Amino acid sequence: MYNDLYCKVFIDTHLSYGEFFSKIMNYIDGKKESFSYVVTDWCDIFIQKNKEYNIEQYMLDSSDFLYWKYYLNIEPQHIDEHKYIKNIANLLSYLRKYCKRVVIACDFEDEVNSMENFHM
Numbered sequence: 152m153y154n155d156l157y158c159k160v161f162i163d164t165h166l167s168y169g170e171f172f173s174k175i176m177n178y179i180d181g182k183k184e185s186f187s188y189v190v191t192d193w194c195d196i197f198i199q200k201n202k203e204y205n206i207e208q209y210m211l212d213s214s215d216f217l218y219w220k221y222y223l224n225i226e227p228q229h230i231d232e233h234k235y236i237k238n239i240a241n242l243l244s245y246l247r248k249y250c251k252r253v254v255i256a257c258d259f260e261d262e263v264n265s266m267e268n269f270h271m
Contacts, residue, residue: 156235158257160223160243161201161216164250171221171250172198178245190228193238197224216254240266 164171175181175198181189189196199222208218227235239255240263246253255263 153258155258156227158225158255161219161254162221162250163219163252168200174249193230193235194228195226236262239263
């Protein structure tokens with residue numbers, strides 16, 4: 152068991168914010184609460200434009216995820232820990248189909264990164 156199930160996901164993509172938001176909404180079947188906030192039955196997601204995104208820095212070192220275009224803040228909602236982690240793994244697998252790179256930062260990132268594709 153993990154003490155903290157919050158996770159942050161950094162995304163490197165050329166998608167516009169609207170396109171990126173739509174991809175996430177379509178996959179998770181969420182309810183839009185505000186411009187950047189989505190609620191599902193298993194989590195709350197804040198879809199953020201990264202204020203640290205800097206095209207010059209990105210061009211110097213595009214592998215530094217701290218300067219990628221977007222990030223997600225994800226908090227669990229009324230769900231079993233194991234199922235939540237599976238859902239995060241599925242979301243990352245989905246995002247990797249449409250984005251150049253996706254990096255997760257959380258207490259359980261090794262578990263997520265080692266999971267096979269599961270279905271929600």
